[in-house]
Amino acid sequence: MLTQVEVDPQDEAFKNPTKFVGPVYGAMEANALSQSLGWTTKPDGEYFRRVVASPWPKKILQIDGVRALLAVQKPNGPLPIVCGGGGVPVTRMGNTGTYEGLEAVIDKDRCGALLARELEADGYIILTDGGGIWENFGKPNAREMHQASTSYLKGTKAGAKFPGSMGPKVEAAIDFVENSKNPNAWAALGDLRDAADIVAKKAGTFITREVKGEVIWYNREGCPPADRVPRSP
Numbered sequence: 001m002l003t004q005v006e007v008d009p010q011d012e013a014f015k016n017p018t019k020f021v022g023p024v025y026g027a028m029e030a031n032a033l034s035q036s037l038g039w040t041t042k043p044d045g046e047y048f049r050r051v052v053a054s055p056w057p058k059k060i061l062q063i064d065g066v067r068a069l070l071a072v073q074k075p076n077g078p079l080p081i082v083c084g085g086g087g088v089p090v091t092r093m094g095n096t097g098t099y100e101g102l103e104a105v106i107d108k109d110r111c112g113a114l115l116a117r118e119l120e121a122d123g124y125i126i127l128t129d130g131g132g133i134w135e136n137f138g139k140p141n142a143r144e145m146h147q148a149s150t151s152y153l154k155g156t157k158a159g160a161k162f163p164g165s166m167g168p169k170v171e172a173a174i175d176f177v178e179n180s181k182n183p184n185a186w187a188a189l190g191d192l193r194d195a196a197d198i199v200a201k202k203a204g205t206f207i208t209r210e211v212k213g214e215v216i217w218y219n220r221e222g223c224p225p226a227d228r229v230p231r232s233p
Helices: 027-037 063-070 108-118 148-154 166-179 190-200
Strands: 003-005 019-025 040-044 047-052 057-060 087-092 098-101 123-128 145-150 185-191 205-208 216-219
Touching: 019 027, 019 040, 027 040, 027 047, 027 205, 040 087, 057 108, 063 098, 063 108, 087 216, 108 123, 108 166, 123 190, 145 148, 148 166, 148 205, 185 190
Parallel strands: 003 087, 123 185, 145 205
Antiparallel strands: 003 057, 019 047, 040 047, 087 098, 145 216, 185 205
């Protein structure tokens, strides 16, 4: 389902676009495009690319349609696929009630957290290509979290502690758990190839509001398996 997602045009993200889109350009070509089209371009390795804002999602406009599809009680009933790529960013125009598209890219994990919350889901699973949340990922002393509280993850400053694509995923998981109406809501991050085990709670990192000791690692006694290592993509 093509889903439109409302964002705030005053979101701070519009003041500092960071999401790379489109092809790469040389410095002169990037400068010319910025001047002629009003683009913002930033270095990406040796070249330049256009960047757009990545605002927080506020509302999924087609959420009632998603609920209706999920309510169909039939064998092999519909399985809606929604919010692809974070959805289509739109904003409400004045008092007319109409919506207009914006040049932006909504983070798909943030949009997924909003979707799970609006559906009042018990849990929200984010599948990755590198397992759950790791400390010292890729190093000999790497270890994976089995369970972690939102307060523990926030204390690690997720964006800095978990750089690259993992930071936004951790933030989205925290957002779902903390803002869910269900006090027992949980989120999980884990490898795509472990999806069945994550559903069975045998793999991945599980995030809840409270965890005894704030964090439990997979190498701690009683947390199977005891010798997990990061998978290669």
